[in-house]
Amino acid sequence: MTITIYDVAREAKVSMATVSRVVNGNPNVKPATRDRVNEVIKRLNYRPNAVARGLASKKTTTVGVIIPDISNIYYSELARGLEDIAKMYKYQTIISNSDNDAAKENDIFNNLLSKQVDGIIFLGGTLSSETLQLIQSTSVPVVVSGTHDVEETLPAVNIDYKKASREITERLLEQGVKRFAFVGGGYSEKARLDVQAGMEAVLTEHQLHLDPSAVYIGNEQYLDGEKAFHHIKDTQPEAVLCISDEQAIGIVHAAQDAGLSIPDDLQIISFNNTRLVQMVRPKLSSVMQPLYDIGAVGMRLLTKFMNDEEIEETNVVLPYRIDYRGTTK
Amino acid sequence: MTITIYDVAREAKVSMATVSRVVNGNPNVKPATRDRVNEVIKRLNYRPNAVARGLASKKTTTVGVIIPDISNIYYSELARGLEDIAKMYKYQTIISNSDNDAAKENDIFNNLLSKQVDGIIFLGGTLSSETLQLIQSTSVPVVVSGTHDVEETLPAVNIDYKKASREITERLLEQGVKRFAFVGGGYSEKARLDVQAGMEAVLTEHQLHLDPSAVYIGNEQYLDGEKAFHHIKDTQPEAVLCISDEQAIGIVHAAQDAGLSIPDDLQIISFNNTRLVQMVRPKLSSVMQPLYDIGAVGMRLLTKFMNDEEIEETNVVLPYRIDYRGTTK
DNA sequence: TTGAAAGCGCTAACAC
């Protein structure tokens, strides 16, 4: 019932091989026969079976995507960039949510390998040593976007969080800020560590330090931002660096509800650069990282691995910009 | 190098058929041989090739997802619900962005069919007659979540937008509102038509009507909300119904910037129920539709089709709730 | 309870 390459061959009075050639754009086919085959393909409404092709050719033109949570606006933006490039290179993407759970991640990896994906792109989470070992034991290329594996051994694309954090801290210091706070947590552990490290390094250089009570690690959500504010407020911070935009907005509102004026009493800056930054008043100052591009460049890097192209740099660092908007002076 | 079912069979001194049986949990295997095979599987680190299995069994345990834009928070929430249920039923999801473009949709459908997906779930967009025809010509089940096809012939899960719209309009009328505005646009045409129809029906019943200049159709974004406000403001609306949360927030801010007080001078209510509603001040009044569930129930419905389960209702209408928060009186 | 054997629909040598 479903029509196969064999039906087309018979109808066009050629061999399967020839049909395969025209379907795959192989130039070694006489134009006349090519036309004839194409005519039959159209008439019979022939659609090549990608599964059979995958089995025979050992290529599935499918890549796996492991994402902590697609409903998180930060990750869905990465996913969008990545999918656009995948489509451009004729790949389909199988997307799975890991919830930052090592066991789930490992399951997903196994499923993806069993599906014979041509490559895998990892958007953040734990990347346990078990999973890492699994990766090492296969020949399927893996690229990491927007995060790092702990040992920084996998190809990755990122921005330089530490540098951004240093830059911000220095500017704040110049303005006379003395008491800092830091709010992190959620999926992006790499970002959290780098941002905090960058800030602490600069503070140390200025004979200052970060009060441990001014550090809050929670999740990435709005309501958690409100919690964060109440956690840090007793240290009377003058400025808070916050990874997540949602959390930062929660802090803004909690601070305002507590009678503080933003940015006069408290300055806030976030790092995730989602569309949310412009949707609060005052508008949120933030590090503008190129989310879409981080996903897109990651996928492009992966295509290079999959097609054995030459690769100049496996650790891509993308530029960022810092936008000082309404929540900073 | 890659180890196959044949290697396991040889090593366990059984036939491929028996290995296949234990891998697939077929009960007709003597426990002793089952254990022996399992031991070899573990020792050899055998991972079944899903592509080969798909070719032989004509089932891929893969479903296709067509989504307008995964970076849109409304759709990514649907996608999350859907993926969770898919995983629960052991399906993988191939996700593709259509950008609401009929040609892209058609391409995606064809790619999905060529990959031999077991089912397809459609989250919104155009669903052109060409694509619809394609669907009709295959036996692959298709379910629509969060929207409808124009002819309402496909299985779908939704909320009753028209009813919600009527309810809101009636309440606003009771409060004495006379001048209404409507802002829609973007991907969810079905919602737009229903909401507008519901409002206009109630207005007509009350010998009122919607000023055509008080209707703005744009896209779903924040900045477009600001545009929307300036488009409708001359009609001096007292209340605006707006599909998209982002757009609604844009209207709130534009109105405030124009010196209006929300909700005293202008009431605003939106329909998409993303997490954004709580991130503005005043908080956005909105229709709470169960986004996650709309995706999840859609996928559950699809699994029923794929497994030939009995289906009571192919047109599922989920409940909603209306939360009157700060942007309405 | 187990095995033999025939495909599933295609690609990729290799021959002509």
Next chain:
DNA sequence: GTGTTAGCGCTTTCAA
């Protein structure tokens, strides 16, 4: 340029 022929790794009758 084109055809023949092995597989790819698995499921699934059908026998035994």
